[in-house]
Amino acid sequence: xxxxxxxxxxxxxxxxxxxxxxxxLQDVIINPENGDAIGISFQVSNAKNKIMIANTSDIAGVxxxxxxxxxxxxxxxxxxxxxxxxxxxxxxxxxxxKVVDEDGRHLGKVRDWSIDLKRMRLERLYVVSSSLIKMxxxxxxxxxxxxxxxxxDKITVRxxxxxxxxxxxxxxxxxxxxxxxxAHMKQD
Numbered sequence: 179x180x181x182x183x184x185x186x187x188x189x190x191x192x193x194x195x196x197x198x199x200x201x202x203l204q205d206v207i208i209n210p211e212n213g214d215a216i217g218i219s220f221q222v223s224n225a226k227n228k229i230m231i232a233n234t235s236d237i238a239g240v241x242x243x244x245x246x247x248x249x250x251x252x253x254x255x256x257x258x259x260x261x262x263x264x265x266x267x268x269x270x271x272x273x274x275x276k277v278v279d280e281d282g283r284h285l286g287k288v289r290d291w292s293i294d295l296k297r298m299r300l301e302r303l304y305v306v307s308s309s310l311i312k313m314x315x316x317x318x319x320x321x322x323x324x325x326x327x328x329x330x331d332k333i334t335v336r337x338x339x340x341x342x343x344x345x346x347x348x349x350x351x352x353x354x355x356x357x358x359x360x361a362h363m364k365q366d
Contacts, residue, residue, distance in 0.1 A: 182304075196250050202220060207266065215293060215298040277320070288303050305320060
């Protein structure tokens with residue numbers, strides 16, 4: 179089951195033991211080294227601006243609109259779980275990160291990303307083109323297998339993953355008059 183990061187706020191965090199709603203998912207914490215989810219952060223319902231985290235090992239179940247953790251004791255403050263704190267201290271935000279291929283070409287920025295909630299792994303990046311003709315282009319979809327490196331503000335991907343992007347770039351280099359002629363010929 180995949181979930182887009184843009185839909186996280188509509189995902190309830192519930193407990194199995196207490197059978198209560200703790201809050202709503204804020205983020206899935208991704209280990210930049212391997213793309214695995216190592217935890218979740220959530221906004222606590224009854225406390226303004228209080229963020230709690232839980233290890234992925236404490237997740238007892240996943241549904242369309244909820245993530246179930248074992249108990250309220252599974253929730254901690256962000257500084258209390260060392261492995262998660264180390265990743266949080268890197269301050270890596272996937273959404274909005276610049277995406278470049280291994281040859282250094284700027285491909286765009288991450289508009290959204292998805293996670294497989296069953297496997298708890300980063301699945302895809304949805305990249306908005308940085309070209310001037312992005313209105314004509316659809317998002318570039320990059321699978322997690324094509325991600326080489328995740329850093330603060332930058333994600334590097336394999337060049338082979340952007341073949342569709344090359345077609346778009348080639349079209350951008352075509353002179354406007356040639357594009358107009360091509361468009362005119364298609365109408366006939």
